[in-house]
Amino acid sequence: MPRKTDARARAIATAVRLFRIQGYTATGLTQIIDESGAPKGSFYFHFPRGKAQLAEEAIDHYVASRISLLREISANTAGHALKFVHQIFAAFAAEMVASDFQYGCLMQNLANELPALDAELTKRVARGFIDSTEIVAEHFRECGFASARASSTAAALVAAVEGARTIARLERTPAIFQALADVSVRGWAAPKG
Amino acid sequence: MPRKTDARARAIATAVRLFRIQGYTATGLTQIIDESGAPKGSFYFHFPRGKAQLAEEAIDHYVASRISLLREISANTAGHALKFVHQIFAAFAAEMVASDFQYGCLMQNLANELPALDAELTKRVARGFIDSTEIVAEHFRECGFASARASSTAAALVAAVEGARTIARLERTPAIFQALADVSVRGWAAPKG
DNA sequence: CACATTCTATGGCGATCACCATATTATGGC
DNA sequence: GCCATAATATGGTGATCGCCATAGAATGTG
Numbered sequence: 001m002p003r004k005t006d007a008r009a010r011a012i013a014t015a016v017r018l019f020r021i022q023g024y025t026a027t028g029l030t031q032i033i034d035e036s037g038a039p040k041g042s043f044y045f046h047f048p049r050g051k052a053q054l055a056e057e058a059i060d061h062y063v064a065s066r067i068s069l070l071r072e073i074s075a076n077t078a079g080h081a082l083k084f085v086h087q088i089f090a091a092f093a094a095e096m097v098a099s100d101f102q103y104g105c106l107m108q109n110l111a112n113e114l115p116a117l118d119a120e121l122t123k124r125v126a127r128g129f130i131d132s133t134e135i136v137a138e139h140f141r142e143c144g145f146a147s148a149r150a151s152s153t154a155a156a157l158v159a160a161v162e163g164a165r166t167i168a169r170l171e172r173t174p175a176i177f178q179a180l181a182d183v184s185v186r187g188w189a190a191p192k193g
Numbered sequence: 194m195p196r197k198t199d200a201r202a203r204a205i206a207t208a209v210r211l212f213r214i215q216g217y218t219a220t221g222l223t224q225i226i227d228e229s230g231a232p233k234g235s236f237y238f239h240f241p242r243g244k245a246q247l248a249e250e251a252i253d254h255y256v257a258s259r260i261s262l263l264r265e266i267s268a269n270t271a272g273h274a275l276k277f278v279h280q281i282f283a284a285f286a287a288e289m290v291a292s293d294f295q296y297g298c299l300m301q302n303l304a305n306e307l308p309a310l311d312a313e314l315t316k317r318v319a320r321g322f323i324d325s326t327e328i329v330a331e332h333f334r335e336c337g338f339a340s341a342r343a344s345s346t347a348a349a350l351v352a353a354v355e356g357a358r359t360i361a362r363l364e365r366t367p368a369i370f371q372a373l374a375d376v377s378v379r380g381w382a383a384p385k386g
Numbered sequence: 387c388a389c390a391t392t393c394t395a396t397g398g399c400g401a402t403c404a405c406c407a408t409a410t411t412a413t414g415g416c
Numbered sequence: 417g418c419c420a421t422a423a424t425a426t427g428g429t430g431a432t433c434g435c436c437a438t439a440g441a442a443t444g445t446g
Contacts, residue, residue: 005422005424007236007423007424019228021308021309022306022309022310023215023216023218023305023306023309025218025219026218026306026309026310028402028403028404029404029405030402030403030404032209039423039424039425040424040425040426040428041423041424041425042425043405044405044406045422046423046425050404050405050406051404051405053442062377080429085419098270100310104304104305106306108295108301108305108359109305109306109358110376110426111297111362111363112216112297112301112305112359112386113215113216113219113302114222114360114364115214115295115297115363116214116216116219116295117215117216117219121438122363125269126364127362129360129363129364149375151372152371152375152376153372153375153376155360155368155369155372156353156369156372156373156375156376157361158356158360158433159353159356159357159360159369159373160349160352160353160356160373161356162347162355163351163352163353163354163356163359163384164307164352164356164359166301166352166355166356167322167348167351167355169308169404170304170308170315170318170322171307171319171322173349176319176348176349176352178345178347179344179346179348179349179351180341180352181350182345182346182349183345183346183349193378197393198393198394200393200394221432221433221434222434222435223432223433224431225410231393232393232394233395233396234394234395234396235392235393235394236435237435237436238392238393238394239393243434243435243436244434244435299411300403316406343438
């Protein structure tokens, strides 16, 4: 009994896209169904629990791709902490430029909208951050960082990236990523340049 | 012809609160009017341009209080870059703890929801970030930072704070602010602890 | 009191929301 | 061809959305 259509996958991909651009609440099922190109009638066949289930799968899909990106960068910069950091900034900056700054971070959007709406989905987003932060921390440990320091550095990096995506989207330039890269080489408030 | 009631001010304050908790789209005018305690009928008397105008004033109100907070911290740490940074982290962390992590940043929420909805309001949010970043940059300049470095450090700091608020809200602990404080004293990827 | 202004109340506009019951068609394995 | 399942189509549920027209009540100054 294999899947016979890709309607399901397309609905998830469209949900990811629209949630990133417009947010969760602002995106109606009608629009997702329309833009996913097909069947209005079968939505609740594929997603019996409705919008919440669609969001679950959208989160999982997004988190998986985010983690695989981080893993790839980590592999490309094995043993080099600074290179790793810079390549992360560069990758996220490049993604925003490529989309003309239309796309926000799905996890960040949901992190802001879901706490008042759905505790279960909120936990799933939180888990996504924990998991992707762990990838980063692992890289730092492999660079020789002590465990505690690797964890806090990873958390700080992930937070900085999220903030940068917010700012970059507003300013429509990747300048903030460059600013973070600069700061990362000399510390935040080092006495002299 | 003085103002006779505070219905207007209460509507704005309620809008700020709900936009921070639930976001812009998820917050209906009905709820704002109800929770602001009063008059349903006079909403379009006070805000002829409707929800967009209310959002404008909510943004202005929030930005003003944010800037005044930053000014206060700047005055309290004149000449000390690191103290300034740490006190900013501490202040935002404390605010989140005090609200039991229910409140997000109004500007961040709107930054994620408005680009697809209202270009004018989006510009206003962007302006709010520019203005509050400038306060931070000014402090760094007064610490002797070169102009360009002061600007990029300020931008990085603002971005990091925003990201930290997202993470802290999900994790329901201010740990991320501590992580950022730790990183700020030693640089992001310094070779050894 | 007169009277303009400020504010509040009511009811409904069309549109959209998430959701679902029902019926029909396409597609497997046998 | 048979038949269960997978998938699509249609139409409508009640609720809520932002918005607004109209009318009435409260409040200030002359």
